[in-house]
Amino acid sequence: MTSVKMVARRPRRRATGWSFVALYVVLLVAFGVVPVIYAIVTAFFVTPVVGPTYFSLLDNFAAVLADYRLPVAAVNVAMYLLIWLPLLLVVVFVIALVLDAKRTRLGALTRFISYVPGAVTGSAAALLWLFMFSPAVSPIGPLLAPLVGANGIIISDSSLPMILAVMGVAIGAGGWIVMLYGALTAIPPELIEAARIDGANVWQQALHIKLPLIRSYVAFILIVSFAAGFQVFVEPQVLGTGARGQVSSTWSVNQLVYSYASGESNYGRASALSVLLLIITVTAAVIIIRKTKFYSIDGRS
C-alpha cells in the first residue's frame, strides 16, 4: 500500500477532489457525525419530571448510571458475550481446521450449509430461533426438556444469554468459517509438506503450523463480534415479542436506551446512555483499525 501514489498535487485539483467526495461527505456528516454531536449535546440537557429543562454536565449521566436497570442489562449482555464469544471462536476455528485438514464432499457441503443461516437474519432469525426453543414445535423438543421452566416456556431473562449465544453462532459462524478456510488454503503447501516430512501428524500440523498462521484473525473476530454483540437489540426485542411477558423490555443496554427514548420520552437520558455505549464501541473500532492489519489505508494501519 505504501506504493500508492497520488496523481495530483497541483492546487487546482484540490477542488476537483472535493467534488468527487462531496455527496458522500454530506451523507457522512449528516448521518455519521451530526447524530453523534447531537446526542452529546442532548445528553447535557435534563428533563425533570416537573419544571423546565435545564443544562447540566453530569445529571443525565449520573441518573443513567444510578438506574437499577442498567447493571441488570449490563450483566445480561456480559453473560451473553461471555458465552457467545468463546463458543463462536471454538466452533469457527475447529470447523475451519477440520475442513482444511482433508477436502471431502461432506466438508464442502458443511462449508456451504454453515453459510446459509447467515441469510436468515434480523427478525426472521429471531422468529426462527423462537420456534427452535419452543418445546411444542421444536425439532429438538426432547433435548430441550430439562430447560423448560415451570410455565412450559424456555425463553426467559436468565436463559436468553444462552439462547442468543447459540443463535449468534448459528447465524454468524458460517461467514467466519469460509473466511478462515480461505486463509488456510492460502498457506503455501510446501510449509505443510515440510512439517509432514518432519513427522508431524495432521493434528500437529493443525496445532503448530496452521493455527499460529491464522491467529491474527482471533482478535479481529473477537472485536468485531464484541462491538456488534454489545449493541444487541433486535434479537431480545423480537424474542420478547414472541415469548410474551417472559423477557424484560430492558433486557439489553440498547433496549434500555430505546425505552428511555420511546417509552419515557427522556431524550437526555437516552442520549447519555447511547453516548456511553458509543464511546465503548468506537474504542473497539479504533482498536481494530489501529492495532490489527485488517483495514489499512495508505500503508499505515
Added chain:
Amino acid sequence: MIARLSGRLGRNILLLSALLFFGVPVLWLFLATTKTSDQLRNDAPMSFGSFEQIGIAWSHLIGYNDGIIATWTLNSILYTLGSMVIALLACVPAGYGLAKFRFRGRGVVLFLTLVTMVVPSAALILPLYLQMSAVGLTNTPWSVILPLAFYPFGVYLVYLFAATTIPDSVIEAARLDGLSEWGIMMRIFLPLAVPVIVMVAFFAFVNAWNAFFLPYIMLTDSDLANLQTGLQLLMRNTNALGGANFTGIPIREPEIALAAIVSVSPILLIFLFAQRHLVAGQTAGAEKG
C-alpha cells in the same frame, strides 16, 4: 490403522453435527409452511405436510389486514432500491476521489469512513432517531432511506479497488488526451470498476433489505413498515405463536414461518447464487493483512 479410522470417524461425526446444527433450523422453517398448526405440534418435527397447505397458509397471509404484506413488500423494495441508488451515486465517485486525489481533509474523511464502517449500525440508530425527530422527518420513508444510503463500506471497497488496481498512468494518459476529471471517471474508471460497483450494489442491497432496528424505531405507521418490521407486527398483533387463538385471525405458526421466508427470500437467493462474492467482500481488506 485404528487411529486413522477413528480419526476419520471423529471428523465425520463433527462435520455431520455441524451440518445438522446449521442446516436443521432453516430446513425446519421451510417444512413448517407445509403443515397446519396442529400437525406442527403433533407430527414428527422434520416431517413434510402437503403442498396444498403452503397455498392455504399463503392465502391466509395475503388475507391478513387487507393484504398489508403487499404494502410491506413494496416498502421494502422502495427503501432498498432508493438507498442503494443514492449509496452508489455517493460511494463510487467518493472512493475514486479519495484514492486518486490528495486534498485537504482527505485523511479525516478516510478515518471517519473506517470508524463508521466498523462501528455496528445499532450504535448510531438512537442518536439518528433523536436527530430525525428534531427535524420532523420520523415516520417518513426518508428517515429510513437516507441513513441507509450512508454506506461507508461501499466507499472503502471502491477506494481499495481504485487505489490498488487502476494505474495512475492510465489516468495521466487520459488527462493528456484532454478529458476532464469527471470525464476520466465516467469513461475510463467506471467501465473498469464494474465488478466492484456490482459488489457494492449487492452489499448495499443486502444491508438495506435486512434493516430492522432503523425502520422499527423511525416508523410508527404500520403502512410504512418494511417486511422485517412487518414480521414483528404480525407476531405482535395475532395469536400466531401458541396459545388459544382469541383474535380468530388465521395467522398461526405456518403463516408466520411463510412470512419469515418471504421476508428473507431475496437474500436467500442471493446467498445461493453469489456465495463466493459475499465471502470476497467479507474478506476485503483482510487479505492484505
